[in-house]
Amino acid sequence: MLLTVGNATSDAAIGADLLPAAARTISALLPPGAAVRTITVLSYFNGAHTAGPVSTLALWSAIAAVLLGLRPRLIRRRAATPA
Secondary structure (H helix, E strand, O other): OHHHHHHHOOOOOOOHHHOOHHHHHHHHHOHHHHHHHHHHHHHHOOOOOOHHHHHHHHHHHHHHHHHHHHHHHHHHHHHHOOO
């Protein structure tokens, strides 16, 4: 889902101004859109307003780290439960 929706709304192929309102909102919340915006802001605007996209990427990274940390516990619990 992230690959399909994220790439289509990432602002990389077309600018954010040309995206529909719903796609523009989704783009800001998904990692591909946040990454493209961060690179754009760093390249053209000397890093102004990078807090939003960097925060989005940090939040996705934190969620992924928590899920990866919980994975061994879930596997052990599933293995201990008789089928």
